């Protein structure tokens with residue numbers, strides 16, 4: 113549980129994803145928030161309203177960048193123009209790390225714009241780790257790689273998803289963004305024990321945790337980010353912080369987005385799941401009684 117170079121930001125506490133419908137509220141009310149996560153691609157532009165809004169946020173808040181299109185697992189070379197634009201944005205935000213997903217999404221320069229699951233093979237470990245290393249060296253920042261939710265898997269896999277994640281992180285010498293909602297969704301869809309996953313992850317590499325809501329269907333779970341966090345996901349979160357210690361935690365809410373206060377209060381419930389020995393060191397902000 114000791115602090116490490118991937119989890120040296122214990123004062124970040126609980127953050128929420130920065131979303132456009134909340135701009136007016138944030139600028140008017142200046143809520144006390146540990147930090148905001150931005151989707152990098154929304155701000156990788158040459159100017160205009162998105163960057164003007166971001167600069168106003170940066171005047172008052174810490175911002176961490178989260179990306180959705182580096183596709184570390186694609187066989188293609190990383191998109192060099194994308195990396196250049198991403199690096200320029202990191203200089204603006206002073207993000208302490210950059211995250212993106214453990215997935216693939218392009219073939220010969222044609223993009224799926226989706227976070228596709230990888231075959232968990234040694235060949236994929238080597239290629240994915242090499243891409244992450246290249247990104248870290250180019251960006252001159254730590255990268256945290258996030259496990260995705262998935263709805264299909266490959267017969268050719270040679271290891272479990274968590275073994276694959278650990279191997280990639282070790283070879284790339286990168287951090288992990290552990291999305292406990294994604295673990296739960298995938299465990300339900302593929303029939304593995306989500307606790308086994310959380311118990312196996314290299315805790316000292318976990319730089320950040322994602323929590324989110326998902327939707328239940330008869331035969332599968334869907335990662336919709338349009339609900340409060342469900343109880344089984346909070347249980348996984350509790351176990352994750354038992355293993356990883358206090359970790360920068362971020363609630364993702366991307367569809368049917370309610371008021372800022374509703375999103376923020378849902379995120380702050382994370383404080384309740386800190387293990388007993390950490391109860392005296394509450395994360396940023398406090399949960400109001402009506403947020404139960």
Ligand SMILES: [Fe+2]
Pocket residue numbers: 258291294322364
């Ligand atoms: Fe996530």
